[in-house]
Amino acid sequence: MKTYSAGGWAVRAIAFIAIAAVALLFQADREARTQRQLAAQLPAGLGGFADERMVEALAFLDPAAAFARAQALLRQRPTDAHNLGLYALAAVEAGAEGEAAEALTAAARRGWRDPYTQVTITGSAIAQEQWEIAAQRVDALARMRREQATIFAALRFMLADPEGRSEVARRLPTSEPFAAVLAEFTRANADMGAQVAETLRLTHSSQPPVSCANYGRAVRALLAQGQAIAAIEGWPRRCASDGSRAVDFAFDDNEEDPFSWTYPPGAGVSIREGDAPGAIDIRNRDLLRRQVAYRYLTLPPGSYTLRFERREGAAGPAGTGPQADLNVLLRCDRSGGNAAGALAEGTYQQPLSFAIGADCPVQYLSLAVSQGRADNVRITID
Numbered sequence: 258m259k260t261y262s263a264g265g266w267a268v269r270a271i272a273f274i275a276i277a278a279v280a281l282l283f284q285a286d287r288e289a290r291t292q293r294q295l296a297a298q299l300p301a302g303l304g305g306f307a308d309e310r311m312v313e314a315l316a317f318l319d320p321a322a323a324f325a326r327a328q329a330l331l332r333q334r335p336t337d338a339h340n341l342g343l344y345a346l347a348a349v350e351a352g353a354e355g356e357a358a359e360a361l362t363a364a365a366r367r368g369w370r371d372p373y374t375q376v377t378i379t380g381s382a383i384a385q386e387q388w389e390i391a392a393q394r395v396d397a398l399a400r401m402r403r404e405q406a407t408i409f410a411a412l413r414f415m416l417a418d419p420e421g422r423s424e425v426a427r428r429l430p431t432s433e434p435f436a437a438v439l440a441e442f443t444r445a446n447a448d449m450g451a452q453v454a455e456t457l458r459l460t461h462s463s464q465p466p467v468s469c470a471n472y473g474r475a476v477r478a479l480l481a482q483g484q485a486i487a488a489i490e491g492w493p494r495r496c497a498s499d500g501s502r503a504v505d506f507a508f509d510d511n512e513e514d515p516f517s518w519t520y521p522p523g524a525g526v527s528i529r530e531g532d533a534p535g536a537i538d539i540r541n542r543d544l545l546r547r548q549v550a551y552r553y554l555t556l557p558p559g560s561y562t563l564r565f566e567r568r569e570g571a572a573g574p575a576g577t578g579p580q581a582d583l584n585v586l587l588r589c590d591r592s593g594g595n596a597a598g599a600l601a602e603g604t605y606q607q608p609l610s611f612a613i614g615a616d617c618p619v620q621y622l623s624l625a626v627s628q629g630r631a632d633n634v635r636i637t638i639d
Contacts, residue, residue, distance in 0.1 A: 430467050505636065552622055557613070560610065
Protein backbone atom coordinates (compact mmCIF):
# COMPACT_ATOMS: atom_id res chain seq x y z
CA MET A 258 0.00 0.00 0.00
CA LYS A 259 1.29 3.36 -1.04
CA THR A 260 1.90 5.85 1.77
CA TYR A 261 2.27 9.63 1.69
CA SER A 262 4.39 11.84 3.86
CA ALA A 263 2.87 14.66 5.83
CA GLY A 264 4.41 17.10 3.35
CA GLY A 265 2.84 15.24 0.41
CA TRP A 266 -0.60 15.38 1.99
CA ALA A 267 -0.17 19.10 2.61
CA VAL A 268 0.74 19.75 -1.04
CA ARG A 269 -2.26 17.78 -2.23
CA ALA A 270 -4.55 19.50 0.23
CA ILE A 271 -3.39 22.88 -1.01
CA ALA A 272 -3.91 21.75 -4.62
CA PHE A 273 -7.41 20.51 -3.85
CA ILE A 274 -8.24 23.76 -2.10
CA ALA A 275 -6.89 25.77 -5.06
CA ILE A 276 -8.91 23.73 -7.55
CA ALA A 277 -12.03 24.15 -5.41
CA ALA A 278 -11.41 27.89 -5.14
CA VAL A 279 -11.03 28.22 -8.91
CA ALA A 280 -14.18 26.18 -9.45
CA LEU A 281 -16.08 28.34 -7.00
CA LEU A 282 -14.71 31.47 -8.66
CA PHE A 283 -15.91 30.43 -12.10
CA GLN A 284 -19.22 29.28 -10.67
CA ALA A 285 -19.62 32.75 -9.14
CA ASP A 286 -18.71 34.23 -12.52
CA ARG A 287 -21.54 32.26 -14.15
CA GLU A 288 -23.91 33.46 -11.44
CA ALA A 289 -22.90 37.04 -12.27
CA ARG A 290 -24.65 36.62 -15.61
CA THR A 291 -28.03 36.84 -13.86
CA GLN A 292 -27.00 38.39 -10.53
CA ARG A 293 -25.31 41.63 -11.46
CA GLN A 294 -24.38 42.50 -7.88
CA LEU A 295 -21.83 39.65 -7.89
CA ALA A 296 -19.91 41.15 -10.82
CA ALA A 297 -18.31 43.92 -8.74
CA GLN A 298 -17.13 41.42 -6.10
CA LEU A 299 -15.18 39.20 -8.51
CA PRO A 300 -11.59 39.92 -9.65
CA ALA A 301 -11.12 41.68 -12.95
CA GLY A 302 -9.66 39.91 -15.95
CA LEU A 303 -11.44 36.55 -15.80
CA GLY A 304 -12.86 37.22 -19.23
CA GLY A 305 -16.25 35.90 -18.21
CA PHE A 306 -19.68 37.17 -17.34
CA ALA A 307 -18.46 39.36 -14.48
CA ASP A 308 -16.20 41.30 -16.84
CA GLU A 309 -19.07 41.51 -19.33
CA ARG A 310 -21.39 43.02 -16.74
CA MET A 311 -18.74 45.45 -15.51
CA VAL A 312 -18.00 46.68 -19.04
CA GLU A 313 -21.71 47.49 -19.41
CA ALA A 314 -21.74 49.23 -16.01
CA LEU A 315 -18.46 51.16 -16.33
CA ALA A 316 -18.34 52.13 -20.01
CA PHE A 317 -19.58 55.68 -19.33
CA LEU A 318 -18.46 55.99 -15.68
CA ASP A 319 -14.90 54.71 -15.89
CA PRO A 320 -13.93 54.12 -19.55
CA ALA A 321 -10.35 53.03 -18.75
CA ALA A 322 -11.50 50.31 -16.34
CA ALA A 323 -14.19 49.21 -18.75
CA PHE A 324 -11.64 49.03 -21.59
CA ALA A 325 -9.34 46.82 -19.51
CA ARG A 326 -12.21 44.46 -18.73
CA ALA A 327 -13.25 44.41 -22.40
CA GLN A 328 -9.71 43.44 -23.39
CA ALA A 329 -9.94 40.50 -20.98
CA LEU A 330 -13.18 39.45 -22.65
CA LEU A 331 -11.56 39.35 -26.07
CA ARG A 332 -8.58 37.39 -24.79
CA GLN A 333 -10.95 34.63 -23.69
CA ARG A 334 -13.52 34.84 -26.52
CA PRO A 335 -12.06 36.86 -29.40
CA THR A 336 -14.74 35.98 -31.98
CA ASP A 337 -17.89 36.40 -29.87
CA ALA A 338 -20.05 39.12 -31.46
CA HIS A 339 -21.43 40.32 -28.14
CA ASN A 340 -17.93 40.71 -26.69
CA LEU A 341 -16.78 42.54 -29.80
CA GLY A 342 -19.69 44.93 -29.44
CA LEU A 343 -18.88 45.58 -25.79
CA TYR A 344 -15.23 46.09 -26.69
CA ALA A 345 -16.20 48.63 -29.34
CA LEU A 346 -18.33 50.53 -26.82
CA ALA A 347 -15.56 50.57 -24.21
CA ALA A 348 -12.91 51.47 -26.78
CA VAL A 349 -14.75 54.47 -28.19
CA GLU A 350 -15.45 55.79 -24.68
CA ALA A 351 -11.76 55.34 -23.82
CA GLY A 352 -10.73 57.29 -26.93
CA ALA A 353 -9.54 54.31 -28.97
CA GLU A 354 -11.75 55.04 -31.98
CA GLY A 355 -9.67 53.02 -34.42
CA GLU A 356 -9.86 49.86 -32.34
CA ALA A 357 -13.57 50.48 -31.79
CA ALA A 358 -14.20 50.67 -35.53
CA GLU A 359 -12.32 47.41 -36.15
CA ALA A 360 -14.23 45.62 -33.39
CA LEU A 361 -17.54 46.97 -34.62
CA THR A 362 -16.81 45.81 -38.16
CA ALA A 363 -15.96 42.34 -36.89
CA ALA A 364 -19.09 42.28 -34.75
CA ALA A 365 -21.22 43.30 -37.73
CA ARG A 366 -20.01 40.27 -39.68
CA ARG A 367 -20.77 37.85 -36.85
CA GLY A 368 -23.53 39.37 -34.76
CA TRP A 369 -26.84 39.17 -36.61
CA ARG A 370 -28.35 37.28 -33.68
CA ASP A 371 -26.82 39.43 -30.95
CA PRO A 372 -29.10 42.29 -29.81
CA TYR A 373 -26.32 44.34 -28.27
CA THR A 374 -24.31 44.30 -31.48
CA GLN A 375 -27.38 45.29 -33.49
CA VAL A 376 -28.13 48.19 -31.15
CA THR A 377 -24.54 49.43 -31.30
CA ILE A 378 -24.31 49.23 -35.08
CA THR A 379 -27.76 50.80 -35.51
CA GLY A 380 -26.70 53.81 -33.45
CA SER A 381 -23.47 54.15 -35.39
CA ALA A 382 -25.27 53.89 -38.76
CA ILE A 383 -27.87 56.51 -37.81
CA ALA A 384 -25.19 58.89 -36.55
CA GLN A 385 -23.49 58.62 -39.95
CA GLU A 386 -26.81 58.67 -41.88
CA GLN A 387 -26.06 55.24 -43.33
CA TRP A 388 -29.76 54.47 -43.70
CA GLU A 389 -29.40 51.17 -45.54
CA ILE A 390 -27.29 49.70 -42.73
CA ALA A 391 -29.63 51.15 -40.11
CA ALA A 392 -32.65 49.57 -41.82
CA GLN A 393 -30.88 46.20 -42.00
CA ARG A 394 -30.09 46.28 -38.29
CA VAL A 395 -33.57 47.43 -37.25
CA ASP A 396 -34.94 44.57 -39.35
CA ALA A 397 -32.63 42.17 -37.51
CA LEU A 398 -33.85 43.44 -34.12
CA ALA A 399 -37.47 43.15 -35.27
CA ARG A 400 -36.90 39.53 -36.30
CA MET A 401 -35.43 38.78 -32.86
CA ARG A 402 -38.34 40.61 -31.17
CA ARG A 403 -35.88 42.43 -28.94
CA GLU A 404 -35.06 46.01 -27.96
CA GLN A 405 -38.38 47.65 -28.87
CA ALA A 406 -37.29 50.98 -27.36
CA THR A 407 -34.21 51.01 -29.61
CA ILE A 408 -36.29 50.10 -32.66
CA PHE A 409 -38.75 52.91 -31.99
CA ALA A 410 -35.97 55.44 -31.42
CA ALA A 411 -34.26 54.36 -34.64
CA LEU A 412 -37.50 54.57 -36.63
CA ARG A 413 -38.10 58.14 -35.43
CA PHE A 414 -34.73 59.16 -36.92
CA MET A 415 -35.14 57.10 -40.08
CA LEU A 416 -38.71 58.15 -40.90
CA ALA A 417 -37.81 61.81 -40.40
CA ASP A 418 -35.35 61.61 -43.30
CA PRO A 419 -36.48 61.02 -46.93
CA GLU A 420 -33.64 58.56 -47.58
CA GLY A 421 -34.38 56.82 -44.30
CA ARG A 422 -38.04 56.40 -45.30
CA SER A 423 -36.95 54.96 -48.63
CA GLU A 424 -34.78 52.33 -46.93
CA VAL A 425 -37.59 51.36 -44.56
CA ALA A 426 -39.94 51.08 -47.54
CA ARG A 427 -37.46 48.83 -49.36
CA ARG A 428 -37.48 46.29 -46.52
CA LEU A 429 -41.23 46.16 -45.84
CA PRO A 430 -42.18 43.87 -48.76
CA THR A 431 -39.84 41.09 -47.61
CA SER A 432 -40.00 41.38 -43.81
CA GLU A 433 -43.19 40.57 -41.91
CA PRO A 434 -41.52 41.39 -38.56
CA PHE A 435 -40.46 44.83 -39.82
CA ALA A 436 -44.01 45.54 -41.04
CA ALA A 437 -45.42 44.43 -37.69
CA VAL A 438 -43.05 46.62 -35.70
CA LEU A 439 -43.87 49.60 -37.94
CA ALA A 440 -47.54 49.19 -36.99
CA GLU A 441 -46.59 49.02 -33.30
CA PHE A 442 -44.46 52.13 -33.73
CA THR A 443 -47.38 53.93 -35.38
CA ARG A 444 -49.71 53.13 -32.47
CA ALA A 445 -47.18 54.56 -30.02
CA ASN A 446 -46.16 57.65 -32.04
CA ALA A 447 -49.17 59.61 -33.23
CA ASP A 448 -47.01 62.56 -34.28
CA MET A 449 -45.29 60.44 -36.95
CA GLY A 450 -48.46 59.67 -38.92
CA ALA A 451 -47.49 61.69 -42.00
CA GLN A 452 -44.06 60.06 -42.21
CA VAL A 453 -45.53 56.57 -41.79
CA ALA A 454 -48.09 57.29 -44.52
CA GLU A 455 -45.36 58.50 -46.89
CA THR A 456 -43.34 55.36 -46.19
CA LEU A 457 -46.35 53.17 -46.97
CA ARG A 458 -47.05 55.17 -50.14
CA LEU A 459 -43.51 54.49 -51.35
CA THR A 460 -44.29 50.77 -51.31
CA HIS A 461 -47.51 50.89 -53.37
CA SER A 462 -45.74 49.80 -56.57
CA SER A 463 -43.06 47.65 -54.94
CA GLN A 464 -42.23 44.16 -56.18
CA PRO A 465 -42.82 41.88 -54.44
CA PRO A 466 -45.84 43.75 -53.10
CA VAL A 467 -46.44 44.43 -49.43
CA SER A 468 -49.29 42.23 -48.24
CA CYS A 469 -52.64 43.91 -47.61
CA ALA A 470 -52.56 42.46 -44.10
CA ASN A 471 -49.38 44.41 -43.34
CA TYR A 472 -50.82 47.60 -44.80
CA GLY A 473 -53.93 46.98 -42.73
CA ARG A 474 -52.00 46.82 -39.45
CA ALA A 475 -50.34 50.17 -39.99
CA VAL A 476 -53.43 51.87 -41.43
CA ARG A 477 -55.60 50.67 -38.53
CA ALA A 478 -53.02 52.15 -36.18
CA LEU A 479 -53.22 55.46 -38.04
CA LEU A 480 -57.02 55.44 -37.85
CA ALA A 481 -56.94 54.65 -34.13
CA GLN A 482 -54.64 57.67 -33.65
CA GLY A 483 -57.05 59.97 -35.47
CA GLN A 484 -54.73 60.14 -38.48
CA ALA A 485 -57.33 59.26 -41.09
CA ILE A 486 -55.91 61.47 -43.85
CA ALA A 487 -52.57 59.75 -43.43
CA ALA A 488 -54.40 56.41 -43.41
CA ILE A 489 -56.01 57.12 -46.77
CA GLU A 490 -52.64 58.05 -48.26
CA GLY A 491 -51.06 54.87 -46.96
CA TRP A 492 -53.82 52.45 -48.01
CA PRO A 493 -53.37 51.18 -51.61
CA ARG A 494 -56.38 50.90 -53.93
CA ARG A 495 -55.57 47.29 -54.77
CA CYS A 496 -56.31 46.31 -51.16
CA ALA A 497 -59.77 47.89 -51.01
CA SER A 498 -62.51 45.27 -50.58
CA ASP A 499 -66.14 45.38 -51.68
CA GLY A 500 -67.00 46.05 -48.05
CA SER A 501 -65.11 49.34 -48.07
CA ARG A 502 -66.71 50.56 -51.31
CA ALA A 503 -70.32 50.25 -50.09
CA VAL A 504 -71.96 51.25 -46.82
CA ASP A 505 -74.00 48.01 -46.51
CA PHE A 506 -73.26 45.72 -43.61
CA ALA A 507 -71.09 42.92 -44.89
CA PHE A 508 -69.24 39.88 -43.64
CA ASP A 509 -66.67 39.65 -46.40
CA ASP A 510 -64.02 37.91 -44.28
CA ASN A 511 -61.61 40.66 -45.21
CA GLU A 512 -60.25 41.68 -41.83
CA GLU A 513 -57.29 43.22 -43.63
CA ASP A 514 -59.38 46.17 -44.87
CA PRO A 515 -59.45 48.88 -42.18
CA PHE A 516 -62.19 50.75 -44.08
CA SER A 517 -64.74 47.91 -44.01
CA TRP A 518 -67.15 47.16 -41.17
CA THR A 519 -65.63 45.95 -37.92
CA TYR A 520 -67.73 44.02 -35.41
CA PRO A 521 -66.02 44.24 -32.01
CA PRO A 522 -66.57 41.25 -29.73
CA GLY A 523 -68.49 41.88 -26.52
CA ALA A 524 -69.93 39.86 -23.64
CA GLY A 525 -73.57 39.05 -24.31
CA VAL A 526 -73.49 40.42 -27.87
CA SER A 527 -73.94 38.32 -31.01
CA ILE A 528 -74.15 39.37 -34.66
CA ARG A 529 -74.86 37.27 -37.73
CA GLU A 530 -75.93 37.79 -41.32
CA GLY A 531 -79.58 38.59 -41.79
CA ASP A 532 -82.07 37.11 -44.24
CA ALA A 533 -81.52 39.89 -46.80
CA PRO A 534 -78.27 40.93 -48.48
CA GLY A 535 -76.48 43.68 -46.56
CA ALA A 536 -78.51 43.02 -43.38
CA ILE A 537 -77.45 41.80 -39.93
CA ASP A 538 -79.24 40.28 -36.95
CA ILE A 539 -78.16 41.65 -33.58
CA ARG A 540 -78.69 40.31 -30.05
CA ASN A 541 -77.59 42.20 -26.96
CA ARG A 542 -78.19 40.31 -23.71
CA ASP A 543 -76.30 42.84 -21.63
CA LEU A 544 -78.20 45.38 -19.53
CA LEU A 545 -75.97 48.13 -20.95
CA ARG A 546 -75.90 49.59 -24.42
CA ARG A 547 -73.12 48.01 -26.46
CA GLN A 548 -71.27 49.02 -29.61
CA VAL A 549 -71.82 46.33 -32.24
CA ALA A 550 -70.24 47.75 -35.40
CA TYR A 551 -68.08 50.61 -36.61
CA ARG A 552 -66.23 51.71 -39.71
CA TYR A 553 -64.55 54.63 -41.45
CA LEU A 554 -66.11 56.29 -44.50
CA THR A 555 -64.69 58.58 -47.17
CA LEU A 556 -67.82 60.39 -48.30
CA PRO A 557 -67.12 63.48 -50.45
CA PRO A 558 -68.47 66.90 -49.43
CA GLY A 559 -72.22 67.21 -49.79
CA SER A 560 -75.61 66.64 -48.14
CA TYR A 561 -76.70 63.14 -47.13
CA THR A 562 -79.42 61.17 -45.39
CA LEU A 563 -78.72 58.15 -43.21
CA ARG A 564 -81.44 55.51 -42.85
CA PHE A 565 -81.80 52.26 -40.93
CA GLU A 566 -84.33 49.63 -41.91
CA ARG A 567 -85.28 46.61 -39.83
CA ARG A 568 -87.86 43.83 -40.13
CA GLU A 569 -88.71 40.61 -38.36
CA GLY A 570 -86.76 37.53 -39.31
CA ALA A 571 -88.26 34.48 -40.94
CA ALA A 572 -88.64 32.78 -37.54
CA GLY A 573 -90.81 35.60 -36.21
CA PRO A 574 -90.54 37.53 -32.93
CA ALA A 575 -91.91 34.93 -30.52
CA GLY A 576 -89.73 34.44 -27.44
CA THR A 577 -86.76 36.32 -28.82
CA GLY A 578 -86.83 39.29 -26.46
CA PRO A 579 -87.62 43.00 -26.70
CA GLN A 580 -86.77 45.22 -29.63
CA ALA A 581 -83.42 46.94 -29.13
CA ASP A 582 -82.93 50.65 -29.78
CA LEU A 583 -80.37 51.56 -32.44
CA ASN A 584 -77.94 54.31 -31.45
CA VAL A 585 -75.84 55.95 -34.13
CA LEU A 586 -72.78 58.17 -34.04
CA LEU A 587 -71.33 59.76 -37.17
CA ARG A 588 -68.49 62.23 -36.81
CA CYS A 589 -65.57 63.64 -38.75
CA ASP A 590 -62.08 62.40 -38.22
CA ARG A 591 -60.16 65.01 -36.26
CA SER A 592 -56.93 65.03 -38.26
CA GLY A 593 -58.32 67.37 -40.91
CA GLY A 594 -58.60 70.26 -38.43
CA ASN A 595 -62.39 70.31 -38.76
CA ALA A 596 -64.71 71.52 -36.03
CA ALA A 597 -65.51 69.12 -33.20
CA GLY A 598 -68.94 67.60 -32.82
CA ALA A 599 -71.03 64.86 -34.37
CA LEU A 600 -72.60 64.98 -37.82
CA ALA A 601 -75.39 62.69 -36.58
CA GLU A 602 -75.91 61.23 -33.13
CA GLY A 603 -78.55 59.64 -30.92
CA THR A 604 -81.23 56.97 -30.84
CA TYR A 605 -82.46 56.33 -34.35
CA GLN A 606 -86.16 57.15 -34.85
CA GLN A 607 -86.26 58.69 -38.31
CA PRO A 608 -83.89 59.39 -41.22
CA LEU A 609 -80.97 61.60 -40.21
CA SER A 610 -79.84 64.39 -42.54
CA PHE A 611 -76.30 65.72 -42.33
CA ALA A 612 -73.77 67.68 -44.37
CA ILE A 613 -70.07 67.01 -44.93
CA GLY A 614 -67.69 69.87 -45.58
CA ALA A 615 -64.41 69.96 -47.44
CA ASP A 616 -62.54 69.75 -44.12
CA CYS A 617 -64.05 66.32 -43.36
CA PRO A 618 -62.44 63.84 -45.80
CA VAL A 619 -62.87 60.85 -43.48
CA GLN A 620 -65.85 60.03 -41.26
CA TYR A 621 -66.26 57.60 -38.35
CA LEU A 622 -69.59 55.71 -38.12
CA SER A 623 -70.58 53.66 -35.08
CA LEU A 624 -73.69 51.61 -34.25
CA ALA A 625 -74.64 50.62 -30.70
CA VAL A 626 -77.75 48.84 -29.43
CA SER A 627 -79.61 48.64 -26.13
CA GLN A 628 -80.60 45.34 -24.56
CA GLY A 629 -82.76 43.27 -26.87
CA ARG A 630 -82.78 42.20 -30.49
CA ALA A 631 -82.70 43.88 -33.88
CA ASP A 632 -83.50 41.70 -36.90
CA ASN A 633 -82.43 42.29 -40.49
CA VAL A 634 -80.94 45.71 -39.84
CA ARG A 635 -79.86 47.49 -43.03
CA ILE A 636 -78.19 50.87 -43.43
CA THR A 637 -78.20 53.26 -46.36
CA ILE A 638 -76.58 56.64 -46.87
CA ASP A 639 -77.68 58.62 -49.94
